[in-house]
Amino acid sequence: MISPGISASNLSLTFATNDGPVTALSDVTLDIGKGEFVSFIGPSGCGKTTFLRTIADLEKPSSGTITVNGQTPENARKDRAYGYVFQAPALYPWRTIEKNVALPLEIMGYPQAEQKARIARTLELVNLSGFEKRYPWQLSGGMQQRASIARALAFDADLLLMDEPFGALDEIVRDHLNSELLKLWKGTGKTICFVTHSIPEAVYLSTKIVVMSPRPGRVTDIIESTLPAERPLDIRETPEFLAIAARVREGLRAGHSYEEVG
Numbered sequence: 152m153i154s155p156g157i158s159a160s161n162l163s164l165t166f167a168t169n170d171g172p173v174t175a176l177s178d179v180t181l182d183i184g185k186g187e188f189v190s191f192i193g194p195s196g197c198g199k200t201t202f203l204r205t206i207a208d209l210e211k212p213s214s215g216t217i218t219v220n221g222q223t224p225e226n227a228r229k230d231r232a233y234g235y236v237f238q239a240p241a242l243y244p245w246r247t248i249e250k251n252v253a254l255p256l257e258i259m260g261y262p263q264a265e266q267k268a269r270i271a272r273t274l275e276l277v278n279l280s281g282f283e284k285r286y287p288w289q290l291s292g293g294m295q296q297r298a299s300i301a302r303a304l305a306f307d308a309d310l311l312l313m314d315e316p317f318g319a320l321d322e323i324v325r326d327h328l329n330s331e332l333l334k335l336w337k338g339t340g341k342t343i344c345f346v347t348h349s350i351p352e353a354v355y356l357s358t359k360i361v362v363m364s365p366r367p368g369r370v371t372d373i374i375e376s377t378l379p380a381e382r383p384l385d386i387r388e389t390p391e392f393l394a395i396a397a398r399v400r401e402g403l404r405a406g407h408s409y410e411e412v413g
């Protein structure tokens with residue numbers, strides 16, 4: 152049996168705004184096992200970021216429950232249960248790459264030697280060994296995003312929350328980072344929650360795909376991937392891959408997601 156990593160039950164979240172209440176999440180029920188790679192896909196405004204932020208205890212649900220490693224999100228946060236990778240790399244320009252990766256370790260009071268070892272290990276995991284002394288602006292966008300992944304990995308949380316980390320990158324860099332991320336996931340056994348707008352990216356990476364629709368944000372389909380663990384990039388041309396992609400597309404249509412745009 153897969154042990155529970157994240158369990159949401161009838162989770163709803165409504166923001167009070169000047170224009171009245173906005174329901175970002177409506178009645179979301181979802182279980183994510185430890186070691187799963189789960190993608191959240193849906194159009195802008197369907198609550199993907201809000202769901203990630205709720206896991207991270209950055210938002211409080213209006214109703215329903217959610218547990219992270221069997222605890223409240225607040226206790227999980229205090230336990231440093233997760234690393235968070237934002238849409239933009241969000242690196243400090245005045246800090247070198249190694250100093251950026253060191254930041255959470257400094258805050259958590261790791262001894263210098265331990266910091267050094269962890270920085271070396273995580274930079275190696277994301278293929279950035281040798282770039283320790285560079286500044287973020289000296290690296291390409293893809294390298295900057297890898298550095299921010301290294302920072303999220305530095306304190307070795309079991310759970311990695313990634314909010315559309317590769318959205319701003321070109322296809323080729325994105326392909327490369329997708330296969331690197333899969334390798335990293337397989338090598339570390341972490342649980343990954345990954346937000347994306349891209350159907351091929353979601354299908355390529357995930358063990359489970361959560362399709363969402365807006366107004367209000369809800370889950371329209373949960374797809375368990377039947378793809379093998381070993382996934383070369385050209386798996387994206389196989390009938391099995393295309394069948395899963397078609398089901399995701401159908402789920403998006405069922406939520407009237409794209410018809411409403413434009």
Ligand SMILES: Nc1ncnc2c1ncn2[C@@H]1O[C@H](COP(=O)(O)OP(=O)(O)OP(=O)(O)O)[C@@H](O)[C@H]1O
Pocket residue numbers: 166167168173174175193194195196197198199200201202368
């Ligand atoms: N702090 C907030 N206050 C008020 N409304 C908010 C707040 N955060 C999000 N929302 C609203 O909640 C809904 C869901 O937003 P969310 O950012 O979770 O969507 P998303 O699916 O991640 O979108 P995107 O793909 O554009 O990042 C949107 O309508 C958004 O405007």
